[in-house]
Structure formats: structure tokens, C-alpha cells
Amino acid sequence: MTAPALGPSLTGSARAAEIRAEVTARTAELAAGGVAVRLAVVVATEDESTAWYVRSLARAAGKTGVACDVVALPADAAPGMLRDTLARLSDDPQVHGIILQTPLPPGAVAADLAGAITPAKDVDGANPSSLGRLAAGLPAFAPATAEAVVQLLDAHEVPLRGRSAAVVGRSTVVGKPLAHLLLDRDATVTVCHSRTPDLAAVTRRADVVVAAVGRPGLITAAHVRDGAVVVDVGTNATEDGGLVGDVAAEEVGRKAAVSPVPGGVGPLTTALLLHHTVQAASSI
Amino acid sequence: MTAPALGPSLTGSARAAEIRAEVTARTAELAAGGVAVRLAVVVATEDESTAWYVRSLARAAGKTGVACDVVALPADAAPGMLRDTLARLSDDPQVHGIILQTPLPPGAVAADLAGAITPAKDVDGANPSSLGRLAAGLPAFAPATAEAVVQLLDAHEVPLRGRSAAVVGRSTVVGKPLAHLLLDRDATVTVCHSRTPDLAAVTRRADVVVAAVGRPGLITAAHVRDGAVVVDVGTNATEDGGLVGDVAAEEVGRKAAVSPVPGGVGPLTTALLLHHTVQAASSI
Numbered sequence: 200m201t202a203p204a205l206g207p208s209l210t211g212s213a214r215a216a217e218i219r220a221e222v223t224a225r226t227a228e229l230a231a232g233g234v235a236v237r238l239a240v241v242v243a244t245e246d247e248s249t250a251w252y253v254r255s256l257a258r259a260a261g262k263t264g265v266a267c268d269v270v271a272l273p274a275d276a277a278p279g280m281l282r283d284t285l286a287r288l289s290d291d292p293q294v295h296g297i298i299l300q301t302p303l304p305p306g307a308v309a310a311d312l313a314g315a316i317t318p319a320k321d322v323d324g325a326n327p328s329s330l331g332r333l334a335a336g337l338p339a340f341a342p343a344t345a346e347a348v349v350q351l352l353d354a355h356e357v358p359l360r361g362r363s364a365a366v367v368g369r370s371t372v373v374g375k376p377l378a379h380l381l382l383d384r385d386a387t388v389t390v391c392h393s394r395t396p397d398l399a400a401v402t403r404r405a406d407v408v409v410a411a412v413g414r415p416g417l418i419t420a421a422h423v424r425d426g427a428v429v430v431d432v433g434t435n436a437t438e439d440g441g442l443v444g445d446v447a448a449e450e451v452g453r454k455a456a457v458s459p460v461p462g463g464v465g466p467l468t469t470a471l472l473l474h475h476t477v478q479a480a481s482s483i
Numbered sequence: 484m485t486a487p488a489l490g491p492s493l494t495g496s497a498r499a500a501e502i503r504a505e506v507t508a509r510t511a512e513l514a515a516g517g518v519a520v521r522l523a524v525v526v527a528t529e530d531e532s533t534a535w536y537v538r539s540l541a542r543a544a545g546k547t548g549v550a551c552d553v554v555a556l557p558a559d560a561a562p563g564m565l566r567d568t569l570a571r572l573s574d575d576p577q578v579h580g581i582i583l584q585t586p587l588p589p590g591a592v593a594a595d596l597a598g599a600i601t602p603a604k605d606v607d608g609a610n611p612s613s614l615g616r617l618a619a620g621l622p623a624f625a626p627a628t629a630e631a632v633v634q635l636l637d638a639h640e641v642p643l644r645g646r647s648a649a650v651v652g653r654s655t656v657v658g659k660p661l662a663h664l665l666l667d668r669d670a671t672v673t674v675c676h677s678r679t680p681d682l683a684a685v686t687r688r689a690d691v692v693v694a695a696v697g698r699p700g701l702i703t704a705a706h707v708r709d710g711a712v713v714v715d716v717g718t719n720a721t722e723d724g725g726l727v728g729d730v731a732a733e734e735v736g737r738k739a740a741v742s743p744v745p746g747g748v749g750p751l752t753t754a755l756l757l758h759h760t761v762q763a764a765s766s767i
Contacts, residue, residue, distance in 0.1 A: 308621075310616075310619035310620070310621055311619075311621055326615070327612060327615030327616045327618070327619040327621060328611060328612035328615050328616075329615065330614075330615035330618050330619060331610070331611030331612050331613065331614035331615025331616070331617075331618070332594075332611045332612075332615070333615075334611070334614050334615070334618065334655060334659050335594035335595075335611040335614060335655045336594070336655065337592075337594055337595055337611060360678060361678050361679070361680050369666050371618060371619045371620065375618050375663070375666075378662070378674070379659070382653050382659075382674055382676070385676070385678035387673065387674070387675050387676070387678070387679040387685060388673065388674050389671065389672065389673040389674075390662070390666055390671070390672050390673075391671050392666070392669070392671070394644060394645050394669035394671075395645070395671040396645050401647075401671060
């Protein structure tokens with residue numbers, strides 16, 4: 200490999216476009232065979248940025264020929280109603296992929312509810328049994344964001360085998376599944392979090408740093424060693440309606456290769472959700 | 484906490500005895516209520532050391548009043564036969580806990596087959612969905628060996644919050660679930676394995692080192708810093724019929740607290756399998 204260039208250079212757009220092209224071709228093939236690929240997104244929030252994200256997902260789906268149903272439930276929907284909706288979609292032969300969008304109404308636990316998504320349609324790897332199968336090395340859909348990180352690194356030919364990776368953040372949707380994906384690629388993986396006393400000491404030792412916490416400016420130049428590769432999973436809304444990651448991109452970019460926000464992990468995540476949906480439709 | 488004494492001092496026997504006493508009391512209560520607590524161990528190997536282990540498990544069960552059925556299948560049993568057996572036991576209301584003993588016949592994948600163990604009876608956390616629920620923070624039985632490591636550390640008042648832990652070995656049955664259990668306890672966790680280029684450099688930085696590889700002498704004095712805590716999960720048969728762990732206990736014991744093999748993690752693992760079985764019987 201050649202080392203990735205410094206700065207906000209680890210873009211995801213090119214690889215995302217390739218994946219979307221594959222999805223478009225495969226969706227057309229399936230349509231010719233009488234299968235209309237369909238993704239259902241269950242939304243139970245009035246959160247504006249979520250609505251924005253779901254619209255952009257539906258738009259991306261539309262461009263590839265994947266139908267995207269947004270199933271809107273009340274922002275105070277009871278867990279039972281969400282569970283019933285997921286179970287109904289799991290049983291619906293017209294639906295190939297199911298996403299349970301967060302945030303959820305108070306009292307609803309995403310991982311618990313996602314147990315109602317049948318694993319064959321669990322295109323965002325939200326069902327705990329998908330995570331367990333992933334960890335056990337069995338076939339399963341990985342959470343799209345976690346997979347997007349690995350695909351981004353692959354797209355830029357960043358080697359993982361025998362390298363050290365620091366995953367900052369231990370969420371069920373990103374940090375934990377990503378740790379498994381990186382272990383599968385033979386990286387030595389350290390998972391850090393809010394109780395890690397000296398975060399910079401840990402991340403400075405890593406060849407690859409992945410920030411997945413949701414706090415702007417968390418990763419500074421002091422957290423990263425020269426020539427490291429930094430993947431920014433954070434998507435934090437700014438007051439002026441923009442989006443920033445967890446990495447202080449300008450200062451970190453002077454010594455490391457950094458993925459931009461937006462334009463890094465995000466487009467790959469969306470493309471992978473569609474790719475998983477087509478895979479789910481192909482295997483029925 | 485006071486630092487644990489150096490040497491092979493982190494014994495598991497005392498805590499194991501406490502757990503077995505709880506199991507005995509609870510089993511008697513359940514028996515008085517008409518419930519005979521029962522564990523089924525499915526064995527499909529002629530391996531001698533496995534037979535020895537299963538006999539010792541059955542003996543420990545007997546002492547606590549837990550009935551232990553050893554379901555012996557041929558050493559060349561097909562995966563389908565194993566799966567059917569696990570499904571039948573899952574449906575049997577007389578059986579409260581099910582263990583699929585390794586090694587398995589060639590071609591059988593433990594994590595895949597264990598999907599046939601209903602989670603409510605999965606007392607060794609072998610079903611991938613148990614592992615996923617564990618990672619997602621949902622109620623589930625943890626693999627007994629991984630839980631035994633944490634219980635051993637607790638019994639000796641080794642703090643985990645904010646401490647660094649190196650887990651050597653990335654198996655589905657020990658290393659990976661243990662990483663989740665240690666993260667839940669707010670440790671910063673590094674998972675190392677055969678592709679970690681400089682294992683000693685990683686383990687020397689850790690407050691707690693857990694060796695779970697299955698290679699005698701893997702962890703030497705050079706792998707451990709002064710005053711560290713070392714838990715030895717290895718159980719390697721010696722030529723003279725004895726058992727040794729993965730840690731060179733004598734040299735490591737001069738600078739660190741070490742769990743003995745046998746007498747460390749092992750007795751706790753057995754006690755926890757029985758404890759889980761009683762929990763499973765209590766929740767029906």
C-alpha cells in the first residue's frame with residue numbers, strides 16, 4: 200500500500216457510488232424476474248435531523264430502484280406497537296429489508312425491539328442475534344455504519360492485519376460490532392470509552408483510530424500519532440444546520456489521514472443499507 | 484482495595500464453594516416446590532479429557548442436587564443429529580439447562596449448532612443470540628468461563644472501572660464475550676491474538692491480563708508488568724496427565740498476582756454453569 204495522503208482525504212463517495220451502481224444493476228435484474236426490492240424504515244420520532252436523514256435515504260434508494268417505505272409511527276408509540284410493526288414487516292413477503300430508525304420513544308430499547316426484526320431482513324444488523332452471529336463468524340448482516348468503516352479503510356487500501364486499531368465508543372450499533380469486524384481482519388483492537396482515563400495515550404499508540412462517540416472535537420492532534428489513519432463516525436448537528444464529526448479535522452489532518460464529515464463514512468453507510476437490502480431480496 | 488498478593492494467589496475455590504452453596508439451597512427449594520432441576524450435557528466425542536471434565540461436572544452437579552444427564556452421541560454424529568438433539572432438549576420441560584460440549588465431530592460448527600439451544604436454557608451462553616444480547620446489554624446467560632473470569636476478579640476485589648485489560652485470545656466462547664463483560668465493567672479492553680505482532684508490548688501495559696489461548700507458557704514474566712493481575716484461562720493437558728494454563732506461573736508470580744491452574748477459573752466455571760441452570764429452572 201501507499202500511505203493515504205494526509206488531511207480529510209479518506210472520502211467514501213467513490214466507493215459508495217460503486218456500491219450503488221451494483222445495487223442498481225442487481226435491482227433491475229430482480230425487477231426483471233418479478234421481484235420489486237423494498238426497504239421499510241420504521242420511524243417513531245419527530246426529530247428534524249432524523250427526518251432529514253430518512254428523506255436522504257429514501258432518495259438514495261429511489262435512485263437505485265429500491266422502493267423505500269417510511270412507516271411513520273407516533274413519537275409516543277408504545278414499545279408493543281413498535282414490536283408489532285416490526286413483526287408484521289418481518290412477515291410481509293413484499294418487504295426485503297427493515298430498519299428501525301433511532302431515536303425511539305421514551306421507554307423503548309432499540310436492541311430489545313430489534314429482536315422482532317427477522318434476521319433475514321435485518322439489513323442494519325440491529326437484532327442482537329445478528330450481532331452475535333457476526334461475533335461468532337456466522338453469516339449475518341453487520342450494522343451498516345460499522346461495515347462502512349471497514350469498507351472505507353479497504354477502499355483506501357489501509358492494511359489492518361497485524362495493525363493496532365483504537366475504537367473510541369462502545370455502542371451496540373457501532374463500537375462493539377466494529378471491534379468484531381476489525382478482529383476478523385486480524386487487527387489488535389482496543390475499545391475506549393468515557394471511562395478510559397487517558398484516551399490520548401491509548402489512541403496515540405494506534406495505527407487506525409475510529410471515533411464513534413458523538414462529541415465534536417473529541418479527537419485532537421494530541422490524540423493521534425503522525426501518519427495514523429483516522430475514521431470519523433461522528434455526525435453532530437451544528438447550530439447553523441451543518442454536520443461535524445468527532446474529529447478536529449483541521450489539526451488532526453496535519454499529521455494523519457482523516458475521513459471527512461460529511462462525505463466519509465456516511466455515504467458508504469447508506470449504500471451498504473441498500474446493498475444489504477438487495478442481498479436480502481436475492482436470497483429469498 | 485488492597486492489591487492481591489503476588490504468586491498463584493487468585494484462587495477460585497472459595498467463591499465457587501459459595502456459589503455451589505447457593506445452588507444447593509435453591510435446588511432444595513425448587514425440589515420442595517416439585518421442580519427437579521436438570522442439566523443436559525450433549526457429548527459427541529471420545530476424547531478422554533472431555534470425558535474426565537464431563538464426569539467432574541456431573542459429580543459437582545450431583546453434590547448440589549442438580550440432576551445431570553450426559554447425552555452421548557457417536558463421535559461421528561452428523562450436524563443434523565446434534566441439532567435435532569439440542570432442539571428436542573430445548574422442548575423438553577424436564578430439562579432446564581443445556582450444554583453442547585466441545586470438541587465436536589468434524590464438520591460441526593459449535594456456534595451454528597448452538598443456535599438450536601433455546602436461549603432460556605442456554606446456560607453456557609453458546610447460542611450466538613445469547614452473545615449478541617450480552618453485547619447489547621440485554622438479559623442473557625454469559626458463557627460460563629468468561630463470567631468466571633469476572634467473578635474471580637470480583638472475589639479478589641480487583642477493580643476494573645477505568646483500568647486497562649488485555650484479553651489474549653479472540654475465541655467466540657471466551658475472548659469475545661469476556662471483552663464485552665469487561666467493557667460493561669468500564670475497563671478499557673484490548674483484544675490480542677495470534678496476529679498481534681508484539682504481544683508482550685500490549686500485555687505489559689495492562690492492569691489486568693487474561694490469557695485464553697491454550698498454549699502453555701505463552702505469558703512469561705516479560706509479558707507482565709509489576710503488580711499486574713493475571714488470570715489464566717488455559718487448560719492444557721500435560722503428558723503426565725496433569726493440567727497447566729497459558730501462564731508461566733512461577734516466573735510471572737514473582738511480579739504479579741496469578742490465578743492457579745487448576746483451582747482458579749475452572750471451579751468457578753463449573754459452579755456458574757450450575758448457577759445458571761438453577762436460574763433457568765427458577766424462571767419457568
